[in-house]
Amino acid sequence: MDASVAAVGLVATAPLQAVVALAVLAKHGRPVLFRQPRPGKDGRVFELVKFRTMLLPDAQRVSDADRLTPLGRFLRSTSLDELPTLWNVLKGEMSLVGPRPLLVQYLDRYTPEQARRHEVRPGVTGLAQVRGRNGLDWDEKLALDVEYVDHRSLALDLRILWETVAVVLLRRGISAEGHATMAEFQGQAMAEPVEAESVETRS
Structure with a gap:
């Protein structure tokens, strides 16, 4: 069902x-797409x-906040950056x-309970996204991930998909206060907050 819906979605959203x-190319230049290794089911890494929603880093633009453009904010707030x-x-x-x-790099920072989030394939949306998104702290987000697994x-999937529509339309929980996205997850010993997606040849 995932593959069928994704195929239909890709065809239906192709013009968009x-x-x-084209907008990303005009505003941000190349590359248009952000690609980054992420852990999937059982921790297996995929791309x-x-x-892309940020400008590439340079001497003047180091932080995520500096590199995130108005176009990037719009794409994130509407989740259009997620279409690919x-x-x-x-x-x-x-x-x-x-x-x-x-x-x-978060893989070795999870507690055994938090690591259970990798017992299933990761999702485009999820329980944490409809319960607060980046407005939640890390403990809350990871607990909701494990709750979904259980x-x-x-x-439940259909309910989350339906609630995702409302979250996107209302543009709730796009970023944590004071961050372009959310503070880096440091595990049990929280250090000085750092932006979680600071390396961008990404979205």
Whole structure:
């Protein structure tokens, strides 16, 4: 079902993706797509694909906040930057619903309970995304990921997909306060917050 919906979604959004790609090319230059290794089911690493929302770093633009453009903010707030991720779903690397794929360096920072989020394929959207997105702290987000793993079902997936529409339309929880996205996950010993997606040839 994931593959079928992703295939239909890619065809249906092809004209929109073409417009977004041209806008990204005009504003951000090349590359248009952000590609980054992310851990999937059982921690197996795959390449996540999204539209790029940040300028490439230079001497004047170091932080995510400096590099995130008005176009990038719009793409993130509307989740249009996520459309290419349907390719990851079509390839079987992701599901439509599941814990969001985070950074590879987080793998050894999870507690054994938090690491259970990798018992299923990561999703384009998930329980944490409809319960607060980046407005939640890390403990809350990871607990919701594990809750999804324990209670996953077709009915829950359909409910999350429906609630995702409302979250996107209302543009809730796009970023944590004071961050372009969210502070870096440091595990049990939280250090000075750093932007989680500071390396961008990405989205």
